[in-house]
Amino acid sequence: MNNVLYLTSELFPLIKTGGLADVAGSLPPALTKLGQEMRILLPAYPEVMRWIKQPTLLASGSYYNQEVRLFETHLPESGVITWLVHCPAAFDRPGGPYIDGNGEPWHDNALRFAIFCLVAVDIALNRLNLNWQPDIVHGNDWQSGLVPALLQLHQSRPATLFTIHNLAYQGLFDYQTFLDLNLPARLWHPDGLEFYGQLSFIKGGLAFADRINTVSPTYAREILQPEFGYGLEGLLRHRRDRLSGILNGIDSKVWNPQNDKYLQAPYGIQNLQQKSINKTRLQQQLGLPVDAGVPLIGMISRLVEQKGLEIILQGMADLLAMPAQLIIVGTGDIHYELQLTEWASRHPEQLKVIIGYNEPLSHRLEAASDLFLMPSSFEPCGLNQIYSLRYGTLPVVRNVGGLADTVVDANTRTIKNGTANGFVIPTQTSADLLATLQRALELYLQTDTWQQLQITAMGSDYSWNASAEHYRALYHQAMADRDNTARQSGRFL
Template sequence: MRPLNVLSVASEVFPIIKTGGLADVAGALPSALAEEGVTVVTLMPGYPAVLNALENAETLHQYPAFFGGTARLLSGRAGGLDLFVIDAPHLFERPGSPYLAPNGRDWPDNARRFAALGRAAADIGQGLVPGFIPDIVHAHDWQAALVPVYLSLTGQPRPGTVVTIHNIAFQGIFPADLLFELGLPASIFTVDGVEYYGQIGFLKGGLQLADRITTVSPTYAKEIQTPEGGMALDGLLRARSGIVSGILNGIDDKVWDPATDQHLALTYDRGSLERRAANKRALQDRLGLKPDPDALLFGVVSRLSEQKGLDLVLAGLSRLLSEGAQLALLGAGDRTLEESFQTARVVYPGQVGCVIGYDEKLAHQIQGGSDALLVPSRFEPCGLTQLCAMRYGSIPVVSRVGGLADTIIDANEMAIANGAATGFQFGPVTFGAALDAIDRVKHLWRDKDAWHRLQANGMGADLSWHRPARQYADLYRSLRAV
């Protein structure tokens, strides 16, 4: 088959810059696609961290006027990836996260910043870089979703377009009076374009005009076509259901490998699970927990938000910690939840340990040292922490939604008997159902042989990007054939 050129467009890419799972996907998928005969170059904004990491930078194009200032399109490599980078200091040279100012609020010019990302991607799609003409432009989330919009306005032959929804709750909605500032004509401000309840909808416009729409699990693809899960875009998605599909994420099995992970106190594999005990002790020491090898240690690695269901953990904390159980938490987000977990650490000394913020090393240590990992999300497009937990022998305890439902096989009696179970599911996402799941976990914890079988089942699963990459490659090729 003729090789495919794909331009991937993402606002964050691991290991260069990361705030969530989007970065993991954008960082891991290109190398997996290479094995499928797909060449990927990733376009991303020139944040300071990106420009500092960029190797062999070369200027490909100069923009004398680009959304409020001069800009350059650069090429180079960073983090093992081939990149195009938008060097636009007036848009991206600033402190804070990619999306938020140091005060925790959205940058007020996010519309211009990410319209610039879409505009540059469309230019590359139209041949701006002669040495790389993409067959497909793959836009990730609302920050890149204007790509199909800009390409639709050219009136010229264009590459195929794919928009992937990583979380439909984040849509990029901005005032209508920015239309012309973003280089969009009045003709596109319609229900069939970017108009969204009188405002400009970046994601809405992308979903309306993309050739294909994907999301990150089959169950989430169904959920977002319902009023309960579609965040007011369900009607559009139902109308375009013929081009909507769900492709499960994988994890980078080189980064997430307990046999080689240098973040751990002691490496191990499926055949040496007894070595996990050293990691449990190291995690207990790190977080000030009682050094008890027999305590059931629950882990959490999560954004702290209502979506993630961490309020359920707080509400059921006394039941969770009964019988000497422990909790190790890493996360940041909602200020009230942050303060509540910090208070819990004081109220339950030696049983609750928490670090507010993000620490990649500690994330690996929680996966390698916890006995079970809690993911009680109210909705979850795919989820990566439960996949990492399986890989590391930490038993996932998840709500039955989205990708959590698709990736974890519940430890019911039949699944345990058949040797298929990999974790615990509960539903609906309520306080009572969550507590029932905790009781089931504690019951199985007493049966060490059954517990070890669950660990071995999870660690033996193929959680890599190989199968998802093949599905994306097939999708790209079907689109090129249209």
């Protein structure tokens, strides 16, 4: 059994902006079942504190002249012990975890997450007298990137694993910020936190963690190339012997069409015909023409370029000429929100756009849709295509990252051998997006074949069972690597 300190900047159901929250809310419980002693560390945002009743005060202190308290609570349903970094000056504010109400990054994000990282380091080194010390510190994305860098300065330390959920977000700040945070001068180096004259939080994890992983095997290979590496591909190639990919799982209790609490008509493989009831109910709810026979295309996404918004908008006129309905749910760049809303206002019987995020609606849309649109230019793992497969909603995706690892294109060969479960767009162009959708809509008319695709999609195991085992093995590898590094440097742990 290992003691694991799991660092995350969001955690479902307490606070969510994207897939990291879903992973953080489901992987630690899965690892607990495998005998790992988990502690989740999370900033105490206002949304989080509204969930919490009577948290226990564990410790308090001052970081960057700000009062910080560490509270203990439990993750709802799973009961995993969760520690909250309560610093009102850093985290008690309106807006999101990373951006303000105007969609701009908080001006003090470096300070906010440096506080979070320093608390994590103090826990890892047993400075807070919690009567618990981790064997492994598992960080996620740039918000926890300073932790491996700071820990490697200490002779006796836990092993570290750093998980990349999206390399495009790196936590970049100017040199003055490095000075203001009073970080060790030896870390300002091209082999350390310096990145072309800027402070890079994510480099702390990439350069210093004992092990690095991404959230799909394909993405682990892709980030070694300039197209996906965002300037860090050289460092990653240098450390490729420590890099691997583990495909995300999903919480198969939360995402289960047979007993989904948000569905008016639960269903499974045995009563797949019930799925169409969810379609007509949602059409009625959202004011679309009610027709069980019309193909419904769903999309739940951040509305940013990465998610394929450019090629969708370029082809929107042709897409809306197809015999289908389209429902898009999400929030993101304002110019995408405005363009989509304008298209919806002009085509109210074919397109519904809902700006914002709504968990019950997300479940209902997954169940109601026949196709799920996910034409990402890159996708480290993606969870919505996995939710869609689970719900018999066939994904339409690009052949990148975790999408390539989970979706098998429906063609003559794969349909015949029973592996097809979706549709793959060959290139990131509007023309190929439209051609792939047209191919899917034609196949939709072949009822028996379509149902077989749905059954194939729903028949795979998307739980954390296999992936959690891989993480447990990776923890052991990280500890062995730490010990080897210590022996080579003459340190004794």
